[in-house]
Amino acid sequence: MRNLAQGVEGSNPTLNIIIFAIFVAITLVIVFRASRNTKTASDYYAAGRSFTGPQNGIAISGDYLSAASFLGIAGAIAVNGYDGFLYSIGFLVAWLVALLLVAELLRNTGKFTLGDVVAFRMRQRPIRAAAAVSTLAVSFFYLLAQMAGAGGLVNLLLGIKSDWGQNAVIAIVGILMIVYVLIGGMKGTTWVQIIKAVLLILGALAMTLWVLGKFGFNLSNLLQGAVERGGANGEALLNPGKQYGKTETSKLDFLSLGIALVLGTAGLPHVLMRFYTVPTAKDARKSVVWAIVLIGIFYLFTLVLGYGAGALVGPQTINSAPGTTNSAAPLLALELGGPILLGFISAVAFATILAVVAGLTITASASFAHDVYANVIKKGQVDSKQVEVRVARITALVIGALAIVGGILAKNQNVAFLVALAFAVAASANLPTLLYSLFWKRFNTQGALWSMYGGLIICIVLIVFSPAVSGGSKPMIKGVDFHWFPLENPGLVSIPASFLLGFLGTVLSKERNEKKYAEMEVRALTGAHAEKATAH
Numbered sequence: 001m002r003n004l005a006q007g008v009e010g011s012n013p014t015l016n017i018i019i020f021a022i023f024v025a026i027t028l029v030i031v032f033r034a035s036r037n038t039k040t041a042s043d044y045y046a047a048g049r050s051f052t053g054p055q056n057g058i059a060i061s062g063d064y065l066s067a068a069s070f071l072g073i074a075g076a077i078a079v080n081g082y083d084g085f086l087y088s089i090g091f092l093v094a095w096l097v098a099l100l101l102v103a104e105l106l107r108n109t110g111k112f113t114l115g116d117v118v119a120f121r122m123r124q125r126p127i128r129a130a131a132a133v134s135t136l137a138v139s140f141f142y143l144l145a146q147m148a149g150a151g152g153l154v155n156l157l158l159g160i161k162s163d164w165g166q167n168a169v170i171a172i173v174g175i176l177m178i179v180y181v182l183i184g185g186m187k188g189t190t191w192v193q194i195i196k197a198v199l200l201i202l203g204a205l206a207m208t209l210w211v212l213g214k215f216g217f218n219l220s221n222l223l224q225g226a227v228e229r230g231g232a233n234g235e236a237l238l239n240p241g242k243q244y245g246k247t248e249t250s251k252l253d254f255l256s257l258g259i260a261l262v263l264g265t266a267g268l269p270h271v272l273m274r275f276y277t278v279p280t281a282k283d284a285r286k287s288v289v290w291a292i293v294l295i296g297i298f299y300l301f302t303l304v305l306g307y308g309a310g311a312l313v314g315p316q317t318i319n320s321a322p323g324t325t326n327s328a329a330p331l332l333a334l335e336l337g338g339p340i341l342l343g344f345i346s347a348v349a350f351a352t353i354l355a356v357v358a359g360l361t362i363t364a365s366a367s368f369a370h371d372v373y374a375n376v377i378k379k380g381q382v383d384s385k386q387v388e389v390r391v392a393r394i395t396a397l398v399i400g401a402l403a404i405v406g407g408i409l410a411k412n413q414n415v416a417f418l419v420a421l422a423f424a425v426a427a428s429a430n431l432p433t434l435l436y437s438l439f440w441k442r443f444n445t446q447g448a449l450w451s452m453y454g455g456l457i458i459c460i461v462l463i464v465f466s467p468a469v470s471g472g473s474k475p476m477i478k479g480v481d482f483h484w485f486p487l488e489n490p491g492l493v494s495i496p497a498s499f500l501l502g503f504l505g506t507v508l509s510k511e512r513n514e515k516k517y518a519e520m521e522v523r524a525l526t527g528a529h530a531e532k533a534t535a536h
Contacts, residue, residue: 057290
């Protein structure tokens with residue numbers, strides 16, 4: 001990211017800022033309107049469970065399609081072809097896990113957070129503390145990557161060259177995020193995500209049709225154009241192995257990354273929390289179907305946009321541009337529609353970061369306030385729900401401040417491993433515990449603690465000693481090499497280890513809670529006694 005010395009040549013930074021300011025103004029008005037109905041804990045954490053399945057599905061797609069999805073995948077396809085598209089497939093297939101195993105059962109069993117589900121039949125305080133630690137770890141790493149990405153993205157699209165300028169923009173993104181969460185709660189954040197999803201999908205659709213139009217709406221012609229523009233390595237764009245097939249280690253790395261992506265999504269706390277914003281389990285299921293359709297369509301667009309950037313802009317130009325592969329989509333927008341289309345795409349990219357960081361912040365603050373403050377510190381004896389919401393708002397301020405500082409410190413670093421770490425931690429610490437809680441009668445408190453803390457610790461240790469941090473091609477810490485774990489993503493080791501630890505912790509403990517499991521199973525499958533929507 002240090003090479004981002006100039007903006008995209010031919011862009012109009014003033015126009016980009018004006019379009020972005022219009023988006024911010026519209027969303028702030030909506031957030032203020034939404035805040036009028038945010039009175040109870042259910043309103044603040046779960047938007048009063050008032051969103052329909054389709055609305056929540058659009059919001060989930062807005063929460064999930066981050067700047068990495070839009071800029072990163074299009075760039076990866078433009079430069080690496082087939083291997084780049086495998087990211088899209090991994091992200092999309094992950095939703096089948098969420099749909100089939102998690103969404104409906106989670107909505108029936110929980111209330112506001114991941115800790116509600118896992119602690120349902122366990123000892124409350126240690127489990128809620130573990131769930132909060134895991135949620136905060138995933139949210140913070142994901143948040144850090146988005147905030148650091150904001151600095152690079154701003155430099156790329158607005159041409160801000162100075163260090164303090166980038167720092168100021170990261171701070172502005174952080175302050176806006178805090179405002180959305182403090183004022184609007186989950187309802188305001190959801191509307192921001194819905195607007196952003198609509199803008200992103202419409203923008204990608206317009207560019208996709210434009211690209212296809214240039215090639216006579218013939219995909220074969222588009223692929224041929226990318227091959228010809230790719231030069232000597234052009235043919236490799238259509239075949240697997242350009243990025244991940246060079247060595248046995250790189251093949252294992254891809255397998256590890258794929259497992260983390262597919263299993264991580266169903267354990268991401270900010271995605272899981274979205275299932276609580278609908279009134280019934282049927283709506284939760286419907287919202288995942290909507291999300292799968294919208295996300296699937298978007299990833300098909302990235303296939304055209306990636307190969308379109310390869311054919312019309314060229315891998316050489318993309319690799320030499322500031323931001324390297326992240327600049328593929330903006331450069332394609334500039335090539336197609338000049339500064340106006342680039343301005344719109346810039347605003348969408350900013351909106352993407354804002355919507356995702358707002359979702360992450362409210363999830364982390366809810367987990368601390370509901371799990372740690374209300375149930376661990378106060379042992380469930382909170383004076384009123386208003387106090388709990390006040391704690392959540394204070395937590396959002398603290399998390400926002402930490403995210404701004406972290407984003408500024410990490411802006412010149414390779415932050416791709418932070419996103420991978422978030423997915424790997426979610427898949428290692430959250431998913432095994434969640435699946436065992438929902439489906440294994442014998443599972444108990446010790447098993448849950450072993451799988452959550454064990455998965456978290458193993459995952460972070462392997463990342464610290466991986467080539468992503470030192471000794472790799474693009475390490476976070478340059479000039480040193482203390483890595484001993486060969487893979488950049490630890491999912492291949494940490495996810496099975498977490499499942500194993502959950503199993504061992506359970507069978508080595510004498511604690512039994514089968515009666516509570518029967519109650520949980522009935523609730524999960526039928527929705528009996530599940531949290532209902534509250535009308536205000």
